[in-house]
Amino acid sequence: MQKKMIKKIRKRDTKGLDYVINNYSKKVYYLVDKIIGFYGREEVEECVSDVFYELWENIDQFDEKRGEFSSFIYMKTKYKALDYKRRLEKKEVHKTELEDDITNKITTEHIVLDKESSEEIIEIINNFKEPDKTYFYNRYFMYYKVDDIAVMYKTTRASVENRLYRCRLKIKEMLEGRK
Incomplete structure (x- = not known):
């Protein structure tokens, strides 16, 4: 069944992707949640969507001789979630710096303007x-x-x-x- 599903995805048949989502979404969601769950449900759901989209777009990267399809999906999930985590951390650092900077400037500028x-x-x-x-x-x-x-x-x-x-x-x- 798995080989048929992979062939369907390679032929751009959405039924193959539906099969993958139905059979792997719980584990993909679990892995993503473990890595970036701290940032919120919305971020997790967006990342999970991106995992399946990337799978759809890059199905040709899967090679049956190199390993199981499930391992391929979970590795894609791991790397996508880690990319998200790096991006979200960078965003948080920038946001914190900006908030601190604004607070400091407002206080200093307030004194100056007064x-x-x-x-x-x-x-x-x-x-x-x-x-x-x-x-x-x-x-x-x-x-x-x-x-x-x-x-x-x-x-x-x-x-x-x-x-x-x-x-x-x-x-x-x-x-x-x-x-």
């Missing part, structure tokens, strides 16, 4: 010691990413973040002290 003159801010920044002044300038005026600043100055991301945090605190303290 004050009568930005000259006070520039004076405070100009009094920062190096490399704080350079880091702050690159981050908030040139809009460099923290990772890029760390690479440029051969330091760690944590070091840059800590220095920027202390700079923002100094600005806030000095501006609040002048009220």
Whole structure:
């Protein structure tokens, strides 16, 4: 039955794909859920769909001499789910960085906008010691990413973040002290 089903898929007969979905979807779903279930049901279902679509599109990659069809499906599933996981992790990291960045900018910009003159801010920044002044300038005026600043100055991301945090605190303290 399995050989007939593979032939049907190769001939683009959807009955072959229906057979595969009916017989393998539970295990495919289970494997995908184990790998990316943390990201939500919607992501899992999308990945499962992509597994079967890829199977449909790349059925010619299956070689009976190299192994069982079930192994072929499960390997496709594993690699597709891992691709999804990498993409979702990258998306999460970017989202978190963006949220942190927006929060920091809003707080800093709020202080800047609340004050009568930005000259006070520039004076405070100009009094920062190096490399704080350079880091702050690159981050908030040139809009460099923290990772890029760390690479440029051969330091760690944590070091840059800590220095920027202390700079923002100094600005806030000095501006609040002048009220």
